[in-house]
Amino acid sequence: MNIILALIPVSLVLLGLAVAAFFWAVDAAQYDDLDTPALAPLVDDEAATRDAGPAPR
Amino acid sequence: MAGACFHCGEPVGDGTPLLATVGGQAHAVCCIGCRAAVEWIDGLGLADYYRLREGAGTRAAPADDFAEWDRPRLARRHVRELDAGRCEATVLVEGMHCSACAWLIERALSRCEGVHEATVSPLVQRVRVAFDPRRTRLSVLLAALARLGYRPHPLEGDRVDALRTSERRAAMKRLIVAGFGAMQAMMYAVALYAGAFDGIAPAVAAFLRWMGMLVATPVVLYAARPFFAGALREWRARRLSMDTPVALAIGAIYTGSVVATVLGEGEVYFDSVSMFVFLLLLGRYVELRARQRAGEVADALVRLQPATAQRLVDGTCETVGVHELEPGEVVRVGAGATIPVDGVLHGARCRVDESLLTGESAACLREAGDEVVAGSVALDGPIEVEVRRVGPATVLSTLARMVERAAAARPRVARLADAAAARFVLRVLAATGVVALAWMIFDPSRAFASAVAVLVISCPCAFALAAPAALTRAVGVLARRGVMVVDADALEALARVERFVFDKTGTLTEPAIDLARMRIARGSRASALAAAAALEQGSTHPFARALRDAARGLALPAITAVRETGGGVAGHLGGRTLRLGRAEFALAAGDDGDALVLADDDGEIARFPVVERVRDGARAAIDALHAAGIACEIVSGDHAHRVRRVATTLGIAGWRAGATPADKLAHIAALRDRGVAVAAVGDGVNDGPVLGGADVAIALGDGAAIAQAASGIVLSGPDLGHLVEAREVARCMLAVVRRNLRWTLVYNLLAIPLAALGFVPPWLAAIGMSASSLIVVVNTFAIGHHRAARRPSAVAPAPPLPRTQPA
Structure with a gap:
């Protein structure tokens, strides 16, 4: 059972990292617009299509 | 979507429809503005917008001139300079409905020359755009938004935004x-x-x-x-x-x-x-x-304050930012518009409504030389005001604080x-x-x-x-559906309303000038149209808008000393006095006509038959209200036969014609004395006091600013169907509040004794x-969830038009 004495602090360090990552994401405006990005995959990426040249028939 | 505009969903007029080509396929559109919008969107390769969006767009107005936003003194307040070659502005975009709108705006702006980045927050209807001031200007970007069919309002700084974020x-x-x-x-x-x-x-x-x-x-x-x-x-x-x-x-x-x-x-x-x-x-x-x-x-309220003013220099008007004005200068204010500065009235007397400042809905008469305050509304006009105080010194800034307080007041x-x-x-x-x-x-x-x-x-x-x-849930739900609740008490009152009193002109109906049947007595058609539009330049009356639309593209003559009164508009053009209005006003002779008459001292010049058409969706909205057991009536200042015709078309039994604003107010007061909760729905300059007198005042958002100022609820579009939705949401809200209070009471009565006895850890x-x-x-969350059956108004053809013949 003594292993938990090491594992719990490790999990807390991971928790701290997760919270830090989340704080960064919030401050980087990742959560400010939750609507528009959902549409992005539905749209053909015209830049990529243009690079690929005319579609094969 | 036959019969409806591909872009905005409004019905396409009779005759040959305008066509816009998207992806090689032609679609009917309602106006030049929408065609330009469709073709521009397609040209940018953004036609996917039409596939992704959830509802029709807003009718695209042919681009206004936004050049005034480039004036350095105005731009300084709206454009933040980040570093060399990078400026940023926050723009509130009216008409953003869904994620596809946000997507479209983001893509379209990003493709404009000189734009580094455009970020859209659909939640708060904001666009933050970073651009290179050497390669583009704010006015260009605003014009681009207008071309898409949205109405942009640059925001002064982004204090509120930053705070919310x-x-x-x-x-x-x-x-x-x-x-x-x-x-x-x-x-x-x-x-x-x-x-x-x-x-x-x-x-x-x-x-x-x-x-x-x-x-x-x-x-x-x-x-x-x-x-x-x-x-x-x-x-x-x-x-x-x-x-x-x-x-x-x-x-x-x-x-x-x-x-x-x-x-x-x-x-x-x-x-x-x-x-x-x-x-x-x-x-x-x-x-x-x-x-x-x-x-x-709250933002909508703030938008009621004008950011620009018409400065009068040597008899000509120029649009400048309010903050550029200096004491001693003279500004012109149109009828129904908000006075932008504190100042002294020049020239003729006029009535102003200071209800935003004093809460007094009755209009005050101001003589020449009297002081008028910023934020009050000029009822007659245009008037000229000599500037005394501008910016933070005005009572307007007190007004802004009042608005903030009102928003904070629970x-x-x-x-x-x-x-x-x-x-x-x-x-x-x-x-x-x-x-x-x-x-x-x-x-x-x-x-x-x-x-x-x-x-x-x-x-x-x-x-x-x-x-x-x-x-808050109800207000939010309604805001997303285009109904803005200005006064939160209004929602509670709306849930209890038993009778709706409608104004007719501009509310149930919209006027259209029938140009095909316009009669010319003297001169050319174009000159008559241009003169009429020039006279109506400063007015917000629906007829004035119709005339201005009709005269778009014509060179307007410079008309001086324009005065708007209850009967019509008058002004001087090259030594002649031009009058435009009902026949008895324009010709000073009784003539039982419904048409607008343009006349000068020598008599009639032209006659514009006024066709009145019932708004799309009005019948459906009235039917829905009737079905919900709500009495509807029309109280209008118009002629009896026209009111009767509209009432019959809409299936409304009770109507009154020829009512003055005082009559309307008395009528509403009488109803309220009998204990009937009344909602007044209106639009137009003479509705202000009437709206103020009802339990709930509802204004149509495309109406005059004054009607909005006095109202508790503003419909941001002309669709009356929102009225029915707003009432349902309000009723649902009250039901939820009652259910919540009951539940809380029951829970506490059960839980507290158990906890006191020590049964609950x-x-x-x-x-x-x-x-x-x-x-x-x-x-x-139940509020606004069971959405009413989709209103048919968006695509259904307009109800039969009650046409009124010119005399």
Whole structure:
């Protein structure tokens, strides 16, 4: 059972990292617009299509 | 979508439709503006917008001139310079409905020359655009937005925006800290509980307690800070509300547990306190989102204040930013428009409505030389005002503070609930004291746990949340559907309304000048149209808009000394006096005509037959109101036969014609004296006082500014179907508030005695209290959920047009 004495602090360090990552994401405006990005995959990426040249028939 | 515009969904007029080509396929559109919008969107390769959007767009107006926004002194207030070659502006975009709109705006702006980046927040209808001032100008970007069919309003700085964003971000961080903390603390608590049954090494148990304290500490000290701050504020204001018991409970549980951990004896409740904080924050976060959506309403009010003014220099008008004006200069203000500065009235007398400032809905008469204040509305006009005070010195800035205060002031429903919550809190605190004392006498070891349980399980938050949560949800739901609730009390009143009184012109009907049947007595068609449009240049009357639209593209003559009165408009053109209005006004001779007549001193020049068409969706809206048992009537200042025709078309039995504003007001007052709750729906300059006299005033957003100023609810489009929706949402809101209050009462009556008797451990109390708050919040999601059957108005052809013949 003594292993938990090491594992719990490790999990807390991971928790701290997760919270830090989340704080960064919030401050980087990742959560400010939750609507528009959902549409992005539905749209053909015209830049990529243009690079690929005319579609094969 | 035959018969409806491909872009905006409005019906396409008779005759050869305009066609716009998208992806090689032709679609009918309603106007040049929409065609330009469609073709531009297609040209940018953004035609996917039409596939992704949820509803029709807004009719695209041919681009206005935004050049005034480039004037350095105005631009300085709206454009922030980040570094060389990079400027930023925040623009509020009117007409953004769905994610596809946001997507379209983002892509279209990003493709404009010189734009670094465009970020759209659909939640708050904002676009933040970063651009290179050397390669493009703000006016170009605004014009691009207008071309897409949206109405852009540059925002002065982004104080409010920044405030809201940081508020939202802070709430999210607190929530996540509390969530993670609660999860961890719960894990250790489960281990401790299991250990209590199955045996656990004392050292491991102590370790788990210390770990629990480690994770609960940031939850209490960081995530729960708003509750402590709130309690402190309440304490300073000598006022009890929901934060006090919450803070007391959190503080007591946490301190008790810390003491137990340090001493190594007694129970710890780190899991309860973390979960308690997390669930409370969750409820608050949901409320915050709803409130921020509703914040758009306050923005709409702020938009009523003009940002630009017409400066008069040597007899010609130029548009300048209000902040550029200097004392001593003269500005011109059109009829129905807001006066932008404090100043002295020049020239003729005029009536102004100062209801925004004084609350007095009656118009005040101002003579030449009298002082007029910014924020009041000129009823006659155009008038000329000599500038005395500008900017922060004006009463207008006081007005802005009033608007802020009004937004902060809580509606009646919420105030009542708050008062109830305060009384309740007092009783709970008393009960807690009694319980603690009683247990001290019988069994001191259980006193702390029971007192904490009573404190925690009693749920003043659910009381205090019941009304505001429902209200903010309703306001937010309506805002997203294009109904702006300016005065939160209006929603409550709307739910109780038994009778709708409609104005006719501009509300149930929209006027159209029938150009095909325009009769010319003298001169050319174009010159008559141009003169008429020039006369109506400063007016917001629907006829004036129709005329201005008709004369688009013509060179307008310069008309001086324009005066608008109840009967029509008059002005000087090259020594002649031109008059435009009803025949009795224009010709000074009785002539029972419905047409607008343009005349000068020598008699009639042209006659514009006025065709009145019933608004799309008006019939459906009236039918829906009738079906809901609401009486509808028309009270109009118009001729009897026209009112009767509209009433028959719409199936409205009660109507009055020829009513003056005073008659309308008296009629509404009489109805209210009989105990009937009345909603007045109007649009137009003469509606202001009438709207002010009703229980609920509803204005159509495309009407004159004055009607909006006096109203509690503003429909942001011409669609009357929103009226029915707004009423349903309001009724649903009241029902939810009642259900929430009932539920909270039942819960507390059951839970508090159980907790006082010591049957409820604090962790269960925390679940119960948080759950009851959460249920209150979740209940409000019912508002606006069962959306009324889709209104057919968007695509259905217009109802038969009651055409009125010119005399």
